[in-house]
Amino acid sequence: MNSQTETVDLIRNGLQTLSPMELEELDSIITPRAAELLVKAFGPDMWEILVPLVENDDPKEVQNIEESIRQMMRDPRYWRDRDPSTVRQVSEGFQRLYPGQPQN
Structure with missing residues (x-):
């Protein structure tokens, strides 16, 4: 496992310790x-x-976000x-951004 994956796993596990109210606050902070x-x-x-923290943000x-996904594609x-x-x-990124639309 590389250090980036380990970091992401650490963050994922840490987020599970937050209450729903704290997650809502984090949602408002993460643009x-x-x-x-x-x-x-x-x-x-x-x-x-x-x-989940950005999918309902400003269009x-x-x-x-789409550019970030395209960067992953590169x-x-x-x-x-x-x-x-x-x-x-x-x-999954495209499916979340454009639910119900066919993916190429």
Whole structure:
């Protein structure tokens, strides 16, 4: 396991200790831009943690989120290695941004 994955797992586990009220507060703090930067810093695994915190935010910022997903698609783990985790995260990211629409 690489250090980015370990960090994401640590964050995921830490978030499970928060109360619903604390998670709601965190949701109001994490903007799509903050999510984009966290994905850039910690890798595509971070996306699955952050999507619930930004999926209902300002539509203008959805474009930034989509660009983050497209950035994941430029990662060699997606296009060259077809890493199942990265491919799944890209697919799930688009499904969450555009529910009910067919995915290409």
